Amino acid sequence: MSIFSFQYVQSRTIPYPSYLKQNLFTKHPDNLRLSKYSVALALAELGFPCLHTQHLYENPGIFDMWTKEVIGPSFDANHATLGNPDFDLISSHGWLSTMDFPTALYFDQILDKFPDCKFILTTRENSEVWFRSWSMLTKTITQPTHHFGFMAHVRNLDTYLRWLLAIVNDDDKFLTAPHPLPDQIKEKAILSYEEHNRRARELIPKSQLLEYNVKQGWKPLCEFLEVESCPTTPFPKTNSATSVQVQVLSAMVVPLTFVVFVVFYFFSYIFQRATDQTVLQWANHKRRKFLTTLSGKRVQMRKKSAAVGKKTP
Numbered sequence: 116m117s118i119f120s121f122q123y124v125q126s127r128t129i130p131y132p133s134y135l136k137q138n139l140f141t142k143h144p145d146n147l148r149l150s151k152y153s154v155a156l157a158l159a160e161l162g163f164p165c166l167h168t169q170h171l172y173e174n175p176g177i178f179d180m181w182t183k184e185v186i187g188p189s190f191d192a193n194h195a196t197l198g199n200p201d202f203d204l205i206s207s208h209g210w211l212s213t214m215d216f217p218t219a220l221y222f223d224q225i226l227d228k229f230p231d232c233k234f235i236l237t238t239r240e241n242s243e244v245w246f247r248s249w250s251m252l253t254k255t256i257t258q259p260t261h262h263f264g265f266m267a268h269v270r271n272l273d274t275y276l277r278w279l280l281a282i283v284n285d286d287d288k289f290l291t292a293p294h295p296l297p298d299q300i301k302e303k304a305i306l307s308y309e310e311h312n313r314r315a316r317e318l319i320p321k322s323q324l325l326e327y328n329v330k331q332g333w334k335p336l337c338e339f340l341e342v343e344s345c346p347t348t349p350f351p352k353t354n355s356a357t358s359v360q361v362q363v364l365s366a367m368v369v370p371l372t373f374v375v376f377v378v379f380y381f382f383s384y385i386f387q388r389a390t391d392q393t394v395l396q397w398a399n400h401k402r403r404k405f406l407t408t409l410s411g412k413r414v415q416m417r418k419k420s421a422a423v424g425k426k427t428p
Contacts, residue, residue, distance in 0.1 A: 153329050154237065154336075155214045156351035161342050166205060168215035172272065180204050181217060182271065186278045190290060195281035197221065202228060216279055223318055233339065235325045236315055242305045249308075250299055253280065257296050283307050 155165040171178055185198035197220055205213060218225075226232055239245040257276050277296070280289040284300045285307060316324070325339040329350065337345035383394045390397065 151215050151237070153351045154235070154327075155212075157333070157336060158212050158214070160346060160351070161336065161340060163212040163340075164210055166208075166210040166213040166218070168217075171217075174208060177205060177208060178271070178275075182274070185217075186274055189278050189281070190274065193290060194287050195278050195290060197224075197282070217275075220282065222315060226319060231323075233323045233325070234315065234319050235327050235336075235339070236312070237327050237329070238312060242309055245308055246299075246301055246305050249283075249304065250301075253299065 152167055152169075155167040158165045166174070166177070171181075180201050184200050185196070188198060189195045200217075200221065202218075202221075202225065205218070222234065226234075239248070253276070257273075257280075277289050277292075280296065280299065281287050284303045286300055286303065289296060325335065327335055327339075332350045333345050336342070386397070387393050392400075
């Protein structure tokens with residue numbers, strides 16, 4: 116299920132400073148294939164820049180706030196809690212909407228803080244389908260953190276994922292369990308998913324809640340958000356899971372590549388001082404020597420073949 120919200124002044128005709136839009140939120144990574152990130156792209160195209168989960172790691176100020184106010188205290192207490200994140204900080208960074216974890220966990224707090232919020236709720240075919248998608252995504256993005264934990268930003272990602280799994284599965288063992296992390300608790304995760312849907316439908320006024328499927332396209336979104344100029348272009352289609360996976364791997368590979376480059380540079384410098392030649396010169400010398408040796412062996416083989424031929428009647 117995905118749920119998102121933002122503060123929104125209903126009228127466009129009264130003399131308010133245009134209309135205010137901010138803070139859009141989602142829940143679990145349910146519509147893994149097309150829904151969440153596709154809707155985030157659609158919202159951005161409709162004029163609501165959207166803070167999706169994969170952007171969270173690109174905004175250190177917001178990520179640091181979550182670590183300081185929520186994740187850190189949970190680890191200190193060895194008990195995962197939602198804490199009290201600073202939602203004003205998100206809008207101060209220019210985001211007019213947010214989507215996906217972790218902000219989706221706070222829809223009730225968002226509604227209290229912004230009573231004029233509108234919410235969009237997307238659901239999967241059933242809870243089993245949601246769990247398969249959620250489990251596949253989390254396994255994919257937690258595995259690299261096991262091998263690259265020596266990097267500070269990867270450790271931060273690891274603590275965030277541990278906190279998130281502890282919240283969704285209602286089990287604090289994920290905070291301290293060694294890698295590889297244990298499998299998720301299917302019954303608890305599904306209960307969390309279904310309870311989130313139920314509470315969303317119960318707490319959010321019907322006039323402020325849209326239950327939506329990406330197959331419906333632009334029209335329901337435009338009507339709900341009161342966007343008069345609805346796009347005629349195809350609805351965005353993207354794979355949210357792949358995007359997150361690529362981002363996680365990139366966050367690890369890029370710094371590692373830099374480290375390898377620095378190490379090679381210093382090795383080359385020391386090698387040149389010790390041998391009075393560059394690594395490239397040394398490699399070319401060895402290559403020529405190898406080719407010369409190989410060529411000599413081929414000549415000898417041809418001579419032997421010719422000698423055998425002469426002896427043959």
